Amino acid sequence: MKATTGVSDLSLYKQRRKWNAEPGGDGAGGRKTGKGGADVALQVPVGTVVLDEEGVLVADLDRPGAEAILAKGGPGGRGNVHFKSSTRRTPDYAEQGLKGDERTLTLDLKLIADIGLVGKPNAGKSSLLSSLTAARPKVADYPFTTLDPELGVADSGVGRIVIADIPGLIEGAARGAGLGLRFLRHVERTRVLVYVLDGSAPDPWADLETVRKEVEQFSPELAKRPFVVAINKLDLEATRQVRKRNRRQNVHFVSALSGEGLPELMKAMVPALASAPEVSVQGRAKTIKLPEHTAVAGLAVEKKPWGYLVSGDRVEQLVERTDLESEGAVAQFQSNLDKLGVNLALEAAGVEPGDTVRISGVEFEYEP
Numbered sequence: 001m002k003a004t005t006g007v008s009d010l011s012l013y014k015q016r017r018k019w020n021a022e023p024g025g026d027g028a029g030g031r032k033t034g035k036g037g038a039d040v041a042l043q044v045p046v047g048t049v050v051l052d053e054e055g056v057l058v059a060d061l062d063r064p065g066a067e068a069i070l071a072k073g074g075p076g077g078r079g080n081v082h083f084k085s086s087t088r089r090t091p092d093y094a095e096q097g098l099k100g101d102e103r104t105l106t107l108d109l110k111l112i113a114d115i116g117l118v119g120k121p122n123a124g125k126s127s128l129l130s131s132l133t134a135a136r137p138k139v140a141d142y143p144f145t146t147l148d149p150e151l152g153v154a155d156s157g158v159g160r161i162v163i164a165d166i167p168g169l170i171e172g173a174a175r176g177a178g179l180g181l182r183f184l185r186h187v188e189r190t191r192v193l194v195y196v197l198d199g200s201a202p203d204p205w206a207d208l209e210t211v212r213k214e215v216e217q218f219s220p221e222l223a224k225r226p227f228v229v230a231i232n233k234l235d236l237e238a239t240r241q242v243r244k245r246n247r248r249q250n251v252h253f254v255s256a257l258s259g260e261g262l263p264e265l266m267k268a269m270v271p272a273l274a275s276a277p278e279v280s281v282q283g284r285a286k287t288i289k290l291p292e293h294t295a296v297a298g299l300a301v302e303k304k305p306w307g308y309l310v311s312g313d314r315v316e317q318l319v320e321r322t323d324l325e326s327e328g329a330v331a332q333f334q335s336n337l338d339k340l341g342v343n344l345a346l347e348a349a350g351v352e353p354g355d356t357v358r359i360s361g362v363e364f365e366y367e368p
Contacts, residue, residue: 008045
Protein backbone atom coordinates (compact mmCIF):
# COMPACT_ATOMS: atom_id res chain seq x y z
CA MET A 1 0.00 0.00 0.00
CA LYS A 2 1.36 3.41 -0.96
CA ALA A 3 0.29 6.95 -0.04
CA THR A 4 -0.15 9.39 -2.91
CA THR A 5 -1.53 12.87 -3.43
CA GLY A 6 -3.27 11.58 -6.56
CA VAL A 7 -6.03 9.93 -4.49
CA SER A 8 -8.30 12.02 -2.26
CA ASP A 9 -10.49 9.46 -0.47
CA LEU A 10 -11.03 5.76 0.28
CA SER A 11 -14.21 5.32 -1.76
CA LEU A 12 -12.55 2.70 -3.99
CA TYR A 13 -12.15 0.42 -0.97
CA LYS A 14 -15.82 0.66 -0.09
CA GLN A 15 -16.68 -0.51 -3.60
CA ARG A 16 -14.15 -3.34 -3.61
CA ARG A 17 -13.35 -5.18 -0.39
CA LYS A 18 -11.09 -8.03 -1.56
CA TRP A 19 -7.75 -7.77 -3.37
CA ASN A 20 -5.68 -10.69 -4.64
CA ALA A 21 -2.25 -10.85 -6.18
CA GLU A 22 -1.92 -13.02 -9.28
CA PRO A 23 -0.38 -16.46 -8.70
CA GLY A 24 3.10 -17.34 -9.88
CA GLY A 25 3.68 -19.59 -12.89
CA ASP A 26 4.73 -23.23 -13.15
CA GLY A 27 8.32 -24.20 -13.74
CA ALA A 28 9.50 -25.65 -17.05
CA GLY A 29 12.03 -28.11 -18.40
CA GLY A 30 15.74 -27.44 -18.22
CA ARG A 31 15.56 -26.57 -14.49
CA LYS A 32 13.64 -23.36 -15.23
CA THR A 33 11.83 -21.78 -12.32
CA GLY A 34 8.30 -20.48 -12.66
CA LYS A 35 7.44 -16.81 -13.04
CA GLY A 36 6.94 -14.94 -9.78
CA GLY A 37 3.51 -13.43 -9.17
CA ALA A 38 3.25 -9.66 -9.61
CA ASP A 39 2.75 -7.41 -6.60
CA VAL A 40 -0.57 -5.70 -5.97
CA ALA A 41 0.14 -2.07 -5.04
CA LEU A 42 -2.87 -0.25 -3.61
CA GLN A 43 -2.83 3.55 -3.71
CA VAL A 44 -4.42 5.45 -0.83
CA PRO A 45 -4.60 9.11 0.22
CA VAL A 46 -1.87 10.61 2.37
CA GLY A 47 -2.98 10.28 5.99
CA THR A 48 -4.35 6.73 5.68
CA VAL A 49 -3.97 4.56 8.78
CA VAL A 50 -4.07 0.75 8.48
CA LEU A 51 -5.39 -1.28 11.42
CA ASP A 52 -5.65 -5.03 11.90
CA GLU A 53 -8.71 -6.93 13.18
CA GLU A 54 -7.72 -6.17 16.78
CA GLY A 55 -7.48 -2.44 16.07
CA VAL A 56 -3.67 -2.49 16.31
CA LEU A 57 -1.75 -0.06 14.08
CA VAL A 58 -0.16 -1.85 11.12
CA ALA A 59 0.92 1.20 9.10
CA ASP A 60 0.59 4.98 9.20
CA LEU A 61 0.95 6.35 5.66
CA ASP A 62 1.34 9.96 6.66
CA ARG A 63 3.35 11.41 3.79
CA PRO A 64 3.55 11.13 -0.01
CA GLY A 65 5.47 8.02 -0.99
CA ALA A 66 5.06 6.30 2.38
CA GLU A 67 4.44 2.61 1.83
CA ALA A 68 3.82 -0.58 3.76
CA ILE A 69 3.99 -4.27 2.90
CA LEU A 70 0.70 -5.61 4.22
CA ALA A 71 0.78 -9.23 3.04
CA LYS A 72 3.38 -11.50 1.52
CA GLY A 73 2.97 -14.11 -1.17
CA GLY A 74 3.77 -17.73 -0.39
CA PRO A 75 7.05 -19.27 -1.57
CA GLY A 76 7.05 -21.51 -4.62
CA GLY A 77 7.56 -25.27 -4.42
CA ARG A 78 10.54 -27.29 -5.60
CA GLY A 79 10.46 -28.95 -9.00
CA ASN A 80 10.64 -32.72 -9.57
CA VAL A 81 14.40 -32.55 -10.19
CA HIS A 82 14.84 -32.01 -6.43
CA PHE A 83 13.37 -35.44 -5.68
CA LYS A 84 15.65 -37.54 -7.89
CA SER A 85 17.41 -40.40 -6.19
CA SER A 86 19.33 -43.53 -7.10
CA THR A 87 16.08 -45.51 -7.12
CA ARG A 88 13.81 -42.82 -8.59
CA ARG A 89 15.48 -41.32 -11.65
CA THR A 90 12.45 -39.46 -13.01
CA PRO A 91 10.04 -38.58 -10.17
CA ASP A 92 6.56 -37.74 -11.45
CA TYR A 93 5.73 -35.16 -8.79
CA ALA A 94 6.85 -31.77 -7.50
CA GLU A 95 6.07 -29.57 -4.52
CA GLN A 96 3.20 -27.14 -4.74
CA GLY A 97 3.70 -23.56 -3.61
CA LEU A 98 2.42 -22.36 -0.25
CA LYS A 99 -0.49 -19.97 0.12
CA GLY A 100 0.27 -16.30 0.62
CA ASP A 101 -0.88 -14.19 3.58
CA GLU A 102 -4.56 -13.42 3.91
CA ARG A 103 -5.47 -10.50 6.19
CA THR A 104 -8.51 -8.45 7.05
CA LEU A 105 -7.56 -4.78 7.52
CA THR A 106 -9.36 -1.54 8.25
CA LEU A 107 -8.41 1.66 6.42
CA ASP A 108 -8.99 4.95 8.22
CA LEU A 109 -8.26 8.34 6.66
CA LYS A 110 -7.13 11.13 8.96
CA LEU A 111 -6.79 14.51 7.32
CA ILE A 112 -3.42 16.24 7.45
CA ALA A 113 -3.65 20.04 7.71
CA ASP A 114 -1.68 22.94 9.18
CA ILE A 115 -4.69 24.61 10.79
CA GLY A 116 -7.84 22.99 12.16
CA LEU A 117 -11.00 25.07 12.58
CA VAL A 118 -12.79 23.70 15.64
CA GLY A 119 -16.02 24.91 17.21
CA LYS A 120 -19.63 24.18 18.05
CA PRO A 121 -22.17 23.60 15.28
CA ASN A 122 -23.23 26.72 13.38
CA ALA A 123 -20.26 28.77 14.61
CA GLY A 124 -19.46 29.71 11.01
CA LYS A 125 -16.41 27.49 10.42
CA SER A 126 -17.43 26.62 6.86
CA SER A 127 -18.02 30.28 6.04
CA LEU A 128 -14.64 31.16 7.55
CA LEU A 129 -12.90 28.46 5.51
CA SER A 130 -14.61 29.74 2.37
CA SER A 131 -13.49 33.33 3.10
CA LEU A 132 -9.88 32.40 3.95
CA THR A 133 -9.36 29.94 1.07
CA ALA A 134 -10.72 28.92 -2.30
CA ALA A 135 -12.63 26.00 -0.73
CA ARG A 136 -16.41 25.99 -1.25
CA PRO A 137 -17.94 23.94 1.57
CA LYS A 138 -21.68 23.72 2.09
CA VAL A 139 -22.85 26.72 4.13
CA ALA A 140 -26.30 26.97 5.76
CA ASP A 141 -27.88 28.39 8.90
CA TYR A 142 -28.44 25.14 10.77
CA PRO A 143 -26.23 22.83 12.87
CA PHE A 144 -24.07 20.08 11.37
CA THR A 145 -24.02 21.55 7.88
CA THR A 146 -20.55 20.03 7.50
CA LEU A 147 -20.88 16.26 7.48
CA ASP A 148 -17.44 15.68 5.95
CA PRO A 149 -14.21 17.53 6.80
CA GLU A 150 -13.32 20.18 4.23
CA LEU A 151 -9.82 21.31 3.22
CA GLY A 152 -8.74 24.63 1.78
CA VAL A 153 -5.42 26.32 0.99
CA ALA A 154 -4.73 29.91 2.04
CA ASP A 155 -1.88 32.18 0.93
CA SER A 156 -0.43 33.65 4.13
CA GLY A 157 2.15 35.85 2.43
CA VAL A 158 4.97 33.66 3.74
CA GLY A 159 3.70 30.43 2.23
CA ARG A 160 0.62 28.32 1.68
CA ILE A 161 -1.34 27.07 4.67
CA VAL A 162 -3.67 24.07 4.54
CA ILE A 163 -6.79 24.70 6.64
CA ALA A 164 -9.33 22.04 7.63
CA ASP A 165 -12.94 22.69 8.68
CA ILE A 166 -13.72 20.05 11.30
CA PRO A 167 -17.46 19.38 11.79
CA GLY A 168 -19.07 20.95 14.86
CA LEU A 169 -18.41 19.62 18.34
CA ILE A 170 -21.03 19.42 21.06
CA GLU A 171 -20.72 18.48 24.71
CA GLY A 172 -19.98 14.78 24.91
CA ALA A 173 -18.33 14.61 21.47
CA ALA A 174 -15.25 12.91 22.95
CA ARG A 175 -17.59 10.10 24.07
CA GLY A 176 -19.28 9.88 20.67
CA ALA A 177 -22.15 12.38 21.00
CA GLY A 178 -23.26 14.20 17.85
CA LEU A 179 -20.77 13.57 15.07
CA GLY A 180 -18.33 12.80 17.89
CA LEU A 181 -15.26 10.66 17.36
CA ARG A 182 -16.05 10.25 13.67
CA PHE A 183 -14.45 13.65 13.08
CA LEU A 184 -12.54 14.53 16.25
CA ARG A 185 -9.87 12.11 15.03
CA HIS A 186 -9.29 14.28 11.94
CA VAL A 187 -8.01 17.14 14.08
CA GLU A 188 -5.24 14.90 15.48
CA ARG A 189 -3.05 15.73 12.48
CA THR A 190 -3.38 19.53 12.66
CA ARG A 191 -0.49 21.51 14.13
CA VAL A 192 -2.51 24.57 15.22
CA LEU A 193 -6.15 24.84 16.34
CA VAL A 194 -8.39 27.81 15.70
CA TYR A 195 -11.33 27.80 18.09
CA VAL A 196 -14.15 29.42 16.15
CA LEU A 197 -16.95 30.87 18.32
CA ASP A 198 -20.33 32.31 17.43
CA GLY A 199 -20.18 35.84 18.83
CA SER A 200 -23.99 36.11 18.76
CA ALA A 201 -24.45 33.04 21.00
CA PRO A 202 -25.75 33.57 24.56
CA ASP A 203 -22.30 32.83 26.06
CA PRO A 204 -19.42 32.48 23.55
CA TRP A 205 -16.87 31.98 26.37
CA ALA A 206 -18.81 29.03 27.77
CA ASP A 207 -18.85 27.58 24.25
CA LEU A 208 -15.06 27.96 24.14
CA GLU A 209 -14.66 26.02 27.39
CA THR A 210 -17.01 23.30 26.14
CA VAL A 211 -15.07 22.79 22.92
CA ARG A 212 -11.66 22.93 24.63
CA LYS A 213 -12.84 20.39 27.21
CA GLU A 214 -13.96 17.99 24.46
CA VAL A 215 -10.62 18.33 22.66
CA GLU A 216 -8.72 17.68 25.90
CA GLN A 217 -10.82 14.63 26.75
CA PHE A 218 -10.21 13.27 23.29
CA SER A 219 -6.45 13.93 23.38
CA PRO A 220 -4.54 15.81 26.13
CA GLU A 221 -1.59 16.11 23.75
CA LEU A 222 -3.81 17.76 21.14
CA ALA A 223 -5.13 20.28 23.67
CA LYS A 224 -1.54 21.47 24.37
CA ARG A 225 -0.89 22.53 20.77
CA PRO A 226 -0.78 26.24 19.85
CA PHE A 227 -4.21 27.77 19.29
CA VAL A 228 -5.93 30.97 18.21
CA VAL A 229 -9.40 32.12 19.28
CA ALA A 230 -11.63 33.63 16.57
CA ILE A 231 -15.00 35.20 17.49
CA ASN A 232 -17.05 35.06 14.29
CA LYS A 233 -20.11 37.03 13.07
CA LEU A 234 -18.76 40.51 13.80
CA ASP A 235 -21.31 41.76 11.27
CA LEU A 236 -23.97 41.18 13.97
CA GLU A 237 -24.68 43.69 16.74
CA ALA A 238 -24.55 41.02 19.46
CA THR A 239 -20.99 40.14 18.49
CA ARG A 240 -19.94 43.80 18.42
CA GLN A 241 -21.24 44.12 21.99
CA VAL A 242 -19.13 41.12 23.02
CA ARG A 243 -16.08 42.85 21.52
CA LYS A 244 -16.79 46.03 23.49
CA ARG A 245 -16.87 44.09 26.75
CA ASN A 246 -13.91 41.85 25.95
CA ARG A 247 -10.81 42.13 28.14
CA ARG A 248 -9.10 38.94 26.98
CA GLN A 249 -5.83 38.96 25.05
CA ASN A 250 -5.15 37.16 21.76
CA VAL A 251 -8.81 37.02 20.77
CA HIS A 252 -9.65 37.94 17.18
CA PHE A 253 -13.07 39.24 16.19
CA VAL A 254 -13.89 38.49 12.56
CA SER A 255 -16.71 38.38 10.09
CA ALA A 256 -16.59 35.59 7.54
CA LEU A 257 -19.43 37.41 5.76
CA SER A 258 -17.84 40.87 5.38
CA GLY A 259 -14.18 39.88 5.67
CA GLU A 260 -13.55 42.22 8.61
CA GLY A 261 -10.71 41.01 10.84
CA LEU A 262 -9.64 38.18 8.51
CA PRO A 263 -6.21 39.67 7.61
CA GLU A 264 -5.43 40.02 11.32
CA LEU A 265 -6.54 36.45 11.97
CA MET A 266 -4.29 35.21 9.17
CA LYS A 267 -1.36 37.14 10.63
CA ALA A 268 -1.97 35.48 13.99
CA MET A 269 -1.98 32.02 12.42
CA VAL A 270 1.49 32.41 10.88
CA PRO A 271 3.55 32.76 14.12
CA ALA A 272 1.41 30.10 15.83
CA LEU A 273 2.24 27.73 12.99
CA ALA A 274 5.92 28.68 13.07
CA SER A 275 6.13 27.80 16.78
CA ALA A 276 4.13 24.58 16.48
CA PRO A 277 6.08 21.32 16.69
CA GLU A 278 5.75 18.69 14.02
CA VAL A 279 2.88 16.33 14.73
CA SER A 280 4.35 13.07 16.02
CA VAL A 281 2.56 9.77 15.55
CA GLN A 282 3.77 6.80 17.55
CA GLY A 283 5.27 4.09 15.42
CA ARG A 284 5.37 6.27 12.29
CA ALA A 285 7.74 5.21 9.53
CA LYS A 286 8.08 5.68 5.78
CA THR A 287 8.15 1.95 5.18
CA ILE A 288 6.67 -0.61 7.55
CA LYS A 289 7.24 -4.30 6.89
CA LEU A 290 5.42 -7.23 8.38
CA PRO A 291 7.31 -9.22 11.02
CA GLU A 292 9.00 -12.33 9.70
CA HIS A 293 7.30 -15.62 10.56
CA THR A 294 10.21 -17.23 12.40
CA ALA A 295 8.35 -19.27 15.02
CA VAL A 296 7.40 -22.81 13.99
CA ALA A 297 4.49 -24.42 15.81
CA GLY A 298 5.19 -27.93 17.03
CA LEU A 299 3.24 -31.08 16.22
CA ALA A 300 -0.07 -31.56 18.05
CA VAL A 301 -2.74 -34.31 17.84
CA GLU A 302 -6.25 -33.75 19.25
CA LYS A 303 -8.96 -36.39 19.65
CA LYS A 304 -12.25 -35.16 18.18
CA PRO A 305 -15.73 -36.76 17.96
CA TRP A 306 -15.16 -37.35 14.25
CA GLY A 307 -11.52 -38.55 14.51
CA TYR A 308 -8.11 -36.91 15.00
CA LEU A 309 -6.94 -33.38 14.19
CA VAL A 310 -3.22 -33.01 13.45
CA SER A 311 -1.75 -29.48 13.56
CA GLY A 312 1.67 -27.86 13.34
CA ASP A 313 3.41 -25.56 10.87
CA ARG A 314 5.62 -28.20 9.25
CA VAL A 315 2.97 -30.88 8.79
CA GLU A 316 0.40 -28.34 7.53
CA GLN A 317 2.92 -26.99 5.01
CA LEU A 318 3.66 -30.54 3.94
CA VAL A 319 -0.03 -31.05 3.06
CA GLU A 320 -0.20 -27.75 1.20
CA ARG A 321 2.92 -28.58 -0.82
CA THR A 322 1.81 -32.10 -1.82
CA ASP A 323 -0.04 -32.90 -5.03
CA LEU A 324 -2.43 -35.49 -3.63
CA GLU A 325 -3.48 -36.51 -7.16
CA SER A 326 0.00 -37.95 -7.82
CA GLU A 327 0.78 -41.50 -6.58
CA GLY A 328 4.47 -40.68 -6.33
CA ALA A 329 3.76 -37.50 -4.37
CA VAL A 330 1.46 -39.37 -1.96
CA ALA A 331 4.13 -42.03 -1.37
CA GLN A 332 6.67 -39.31 -0.61
CA PHE A 333 4.10 -37.58 1.59
CA GLN A 334 3.57 -40.71 3.68
CA SER A 335 7.31 -41.09 4.10
CA ASN A 336 7.60 -37.47 5.24
CA LEU A 337 4.76 -37.91 7.75
CA ASP A 338 6.79 -40.71 9.30
CA LYS A 339 9.91 -38.54 9.43
CA LEU A 340 7.95 -35.77 11.19
CA GLY A 341 6.69 -38.25 13.80
CA VAL A 342 3.02 -37.89 12.83
CA ASN A 343 2.31 -41.64 12.82
CA LEU A 344 3.90 -42.14 16.23
CA ALA A 345 1.92 -39.18 17.64
CA LEU A 346 -1.33 -40.55 16.24
CA GLU A 347 -0.68 -44.02 17.67
CA ALA A 348 0.14 -42.47 21.06
CA ALA A 349 -3.22 -40.66 20.91
CA GLY A 350 -5.04 -43.97 20.33
CA VAL A 351 -5.72 -43.92 16.59
CA GLU A 352 -7.13 -47.12 15.06
CA PRO A 353 -7.05 -48.33 11.43
CA GLY A 354 -9.85 -46.68 9.47
CA ASP A 355 -10.10 -43.61 11.77
CA THR A 356 -10.42 -40.20 10.15
CA VAL A 357 -7.36 -37.95 10.35
CA ARG A 358 -7.60 -34.32 9.32
CA ILE A 359 -4.57 -32.15 8.49
CA SER A 360 -4.90 -28.60 7.20
CA GLY A 361 -8.50 -29.18 6.05
CA VAL A 362 -7.68 -32.43 4.21
CA GLU A 363 -9.10 -35.75 5.52
CA PHE A 364 -7.34 -39.09 5.35
CA GLU A 365 -8.25 -42.59 6.47
CA TYR A 366 -5.57 -43.88 8.84
CA GLU A 367 -3.69 -47.02 7.81
CA PRO A 368 -0.72 -48.30 9.85
